[in-house]
Amino acid sequence: MWARRFAGNLLQSRLPAVNLSLLARPSSLSTPSALVKTQQHQQIRNYQNLQPRRRKHKKAQKGRVPVRTGGSTKGNYMAFGEYGLRVKSGLRLPAKTITACYATIRRKLKPIKGLKVWLRVFPDIPVTTKGTEVRMGKGKGAFDYWACRVPKDKIIFELQGPGLNAELAKDALRQAGFKIGVPTEFVIKNDETKQPKKADLPPTTVPFHHAK
Template sequence: MLPILLKRSLLLLKQKSQILTVQHVPPLAPIALAYVQQRFRSDFAPRKIKYKKKHKGRVPVRIGGSTKGNTVAFGDFGLRVKDGVRLTSSQLTAARTAIKRKIKVIKGSQVWMRVFPDIPVTSKGNETRMGKGKGSFEYWACRVPMNKIVFEVGGGGMRKEVAKEALRLASDRLPVKTEFVVKENIENNIIPIIPIIPIKNSS
């Protein structure tokens, strides 16, 4: 009878010790997201938009005589589009990468992108019947009017030849005709002040 009681007491002690002992649990690995958000599908994408889908729209045509965005403002040289066009995020990424690869040897050089793709473009699959709602998101794009500066480069005493070659490489990756522009010299635009000399009467 005594050995049976001892066995039972030992079993109870083992069970209590297993309950009281706290095993070290390693931290859980971060759970991967089941889906990738839309703004991570490209290098350039807005952080937040009001509506996830928009109408196709048209490229704006400026008829009021405004010259905003038509001249170089930040750098010394710029790339200007000669026609209205819709540029995608991948096209802008390829052009910007080509510029940075060319001017990275110049210390202090910078690149400015004057447009940003913030319009979601949707698409439907091939051989899809009409209707059934708008298509799914495909990529980001931006509408660029005629004579708009897209890229600017400068800094580090950049020479005109290097900037022209860098912007030419970017132009080859854009589906529109472009032109190379130089920042206007402010000193040349100052109208000289002619002193007014009063004419005395001979009388």
């Protein structure tokens, strides 16, 4: 009896420890849905797929292009690169237009190695459309494309790279500006002559005190 018990203890000590809970149920990573989710998280968005990953509501109201008041200059100055493209009028910019501008910049500056392009706007507003000669009512139209509202004097693209001078950057951004449809402006970092002036703030009100 003691020999059989000793042999059993010796055999258990040589076997590796196994978690029985893993054997009772299949692994979550082996299911097809888990593999698909893992592949989706590994995907990286590029300029040809400019759209938000998720959104709470699939449709949105039309809205209006914001008008900066009170001296706000948010997004009007260079923040990353050396050269930039600024719009001189507010507009709603579709995702396909941003893609076309980016492709133009990359094509014009293809010989430059190590070129960096920053996109300062992102299309996150769903735009819906209806067919022609459709009567009023019957709900909102179907989704058509993604767009973003760009206010006046907003920087859209910024460029930087070794060997990139002002002439090459200006030519590339000029070609990209033709596709936007509104007047644009070439901006150089730390160039005060190209920076928009702050709006004059209204005077502060002083409470009136009655004379005694």
